[in-house]
Amino acid sequence: MKEKRHSLAHILAMAVKEIYPDALIGTGPAIENGFYYDFGNVDIKEEDLLRIEKKMREILKKNISFENKIVSKEDARKIFVEEPYKLEILKDIKEKKVSLYKSGGFVDLCSGPHVKNTKNIDPESFLLQRTAGAYFKGSAKNPMLKRVYGIAFKNKKELENYIEKQKEAEKRDHRKIGKRLELFMFDDEVGQGLPLYLPKGGMIRYLLINFAMETYLQNGYQIVSTPHIAREDLWKRSGHLKFYKDDMYGPLSVDEKNYRLKPMNCPFHVKMYNSKIRSYKEFPLRWAEMGTVYRYEKSGELHGLTRPRGFTQDDAHIVCTKKQLKDEIIKALKITRYIYSTLGMKDLFFKLSVRNQQEKEKYFGTDKSWKEAENSLKEALLSFAPNYELDEGGAAFYAPKIDIDAMDAVGRRWQLSTIQVDFNLPFRFQMTYIDEKGKEKIPFMIHRALLGSIERFLGVYIEHTEGEFPLWLSPEQIWVVPVSEKAENYGKEVTAKIKEEGLRVVFQGTEETLSKTVRNSELQKIPYVLIVGEKEMKKETVSVRYRGKNEGPVNFSKFLERIKKETKIEKFEEKK
């Protein structure tokens, strides 16, 4: 597809030059799902795109060939004598010869590849989508050019598929849903990429965190808690200031010592591990923390909750012997499956990332440790998810890892969980334990974050559910709506009884019309609406509306039983 998309960029430039003869050309590459081209000395508006598109289709139908030519820079300068941006680009090229592509009367400075002939491109397989301002060569010091974006696929059907998916994604955009349902917000005065959870989002976050933590506690984890800052000495020792500096927030000074916001929780856990002599008898040690970390992301790369600057990891470190490694990884994999299936995301994809065998020198740790760890991860996956993917060379510099993607309701894969071995920290902090024979040994350490980042997970989960959360995670589970003032007391009684069961119920008055309240409940994705009138009062029933569908009158006690059952989370039971 790259050739097609790149060729379409040239065709776009040809069309623009035909329509706006004074336009100057910048650059025009293929990008994911399409292409763009930058133009100077012209103002192209969104409403002009159809006309340009039409012109492009005309050009495509002329069966124009793409021809490559290698010329001297001297000659190229002559060719682009009226294109100041191309001349600028030529200045940056160090080689003596440059590659050009010619299509019809249009020549571009370009090393390809391209289709042979425009007849290889289906004229219905592309669309121009939008325009934007873009600085020449990406620098604010240069003039602002007009960028025209297009999307292109193999054929019309694939194009339409993509547009359909884009629309679906837009409808599911967690930033929009988050705003509509009042889940979270961002604020420039607070700072970019720093989410503030409004009450409803705060409730979901709290429930999710408690669910994860309770799951870990049931599975032999212990809870630890550590600060959000530490002295640079710690980050020097851990290697973060060397290998991770660009992702860390700048220093702040306390008593003339520099501190950093934590980008990870690991060094704190290691410090606690090292606070006394450890024995194999304590193993496996499993320490979990809901640790809020801060990592620098370029402001252009921030994206709602899925890419924030501050986020909370459901982080844990497992310290164990070589022998325990495989079982601990299987255990973590099982908990992952339990958590995601409880949350209604059953399709998981497992990827094992190992060393590139050709570049062993790029990795930290002994050959023996790598083999042991890779084998443990592999064996664990073989017994758990034998159809895992293998990424040779994808390992972190400090050890191999398993990444887990979850598939959302519209078939998108999101990398969320990670289970990693680490050779680096045990070495740097000289972690040891006393084995059965009284010998001092270096333990194995596993990092794992199963929801990954609570923020990112929530972002994905909002898109997965379109804001229709399972009952147990819904901030407001039930609305009680009386049809008239006469039924208000009964409605309040019903509300009180539901509340006693520990459920989250809201009584709605009769200030609004019934139909408006019901409509509102749907906009707010309230799972249950109980409509009560005099009839219901007499018969001790409630008229149940579940996620927008009327179910008619139900005996109130029976309804209570039903939701009590529905809100119960099935616990993790490890199969032996």
Added chain:
Amino acid sequence: MKEKRHSLAHILAMAVKEIYPDALIGTGPAIENGFYYDFGNVDIKEEDLLRIEKKMREILKKNISFENKIVSKEDARKIFVEEPYKLEILKDIKEKKVSLYKSGGFVDLCSGPHVKNTKNIDPESFLLQRTAGAYFKGSAKNPMLKRVYGIAFKNKKELENYIEKQKEAEKRDHRKIGKRLELFMFDDEVGQGLPLYLPKGGMIRYLLINFAMETYLQNGYQIVSTPHIAREDLWKRSGHLKFYKDDMYGPLSVDEKNYRLKPMNCPFHVKMYNSKIRSYKEFPLRWAEMGTVYRYEKSGELHGLTRPRGFTQDDAHIVCTKKQLKDEIIKALKITRYIYSTLGMKDLFFKLSVRNQQEKEKYFGTDKSWKEAENSLKEALLSFAPNYELDEGGAAFYAPKIDIDAMDAVGRRWQLSTIQVDFNLPFRFQMTYIDEKGKEKIPFMIHRALLGSIERFLGVYIEHTEGEFPLWLSPEQIWVVPVSEKAENYGKEVTAKIKEEGLRVVFQGTEETLSKTVRNSELQKIPYVLIVGEKEMKKETVSVRYRGKNEGPVNFSKFLERIKKETKIEKFEEKK
């Protein structure tokens, strides 16, 4: 007592001069619980203190009078011609005349007050406690003097009481207990005043936070969550950078903008409040957050968990109308009482801090608002704790407040909870709501933190309980100890059944002797130890040892019932 303590300081100097004629005198004031005196040109060691004490008692028995004299600085200089430190101090005095006190042959530069005669001091009412180095005039540029500390009370009995209490406090020192029970730690490489919770402390913290949060949720609070940093713009607007700068951590820079660690959560909550138009219908809004804040404390003032630099507040903000103010304060007071009585701290002391009527200009807000708020707080207290204390002039600059002290098991009072009104932030952030008549109004805002700081509370609570936490807060609730290998399986069965009930139980092997394990359980303050042998196995009983006391064999099912009941927390039921 001040006169006695101050006089004892002079007597101390007299004794030292008699024993060490070359000693030079610095200064010697009365301090809390006692006195000290600084000496130059002499090395006094702890083992010398008894001898000095003895000499002091001899002097006291001589019935020496204290006489005041006012002399010219000129004359004073002559008197202290051989005391270079006194001459130094004289230089700093601007007045022409200075006050001296003469007792026997000893003269000191001093404005008193003193007892009339040493016969007014019980020779058994004081003790010299320790020595320390102290720079002259508190500056490291000056010579280091030797400071001798003494404690003094009305009589021998009170002195002994105090010593007893000191010993008790030392035994209860949460820093020692925290270390012994492996609850938390500090680490210099991480940074001073930043606690790291080890697994057992982490568990207690988690349980405590969940208990508080569940209590708030049951009482109509909602959960919010906000970042740990924000741009300086926010702190400028909130007034923190003006009024609270010294308590804030230095700036860190992100994308050329300065950020600060949050010392408080309020501005974030206000930002969320302002994210849409608010109506009286939403009131009272109660937003709670377990917010970890960072405040600078001088390193010398840090003290374990009770005075750290980073701590988590069980913070909440209530936004309401004037009419709702009193009820909301009563509600907060009731929740406070519920929380502390659940935690076994029933003695609470309430203090109302209002404006100093003479210095109204020092406070922010209108006279009307102050009167309304002070009245609401007063009325709330009158109906709830009529014997409250009044602190005129103790209000914050932004509004009146109620502070609540809890008394610990040895009679010490600790200020923990606070309920404050705030006029400042609603004004600075222009918070408004639409009232019943459609008019825009400024709401009342209450800050409240009932545990206060989780860290400080835990520090106090460890001292209060001496580490013997209530069953529901104990990180390990039950140990199961088989007396022999034959009983191991039964022990494991018992352990599994207890675990199924969601209790925290640890099975202890037979590697250690029974008596050693039992002793260990006491050191670790494990509430229940269940000892199981073949006899217990046959009869399906367990031999219960509860907090160090043997209770003999109990039917296991009955035991299960008992601890299930014991771990249940009685819920808050607001009495109407």
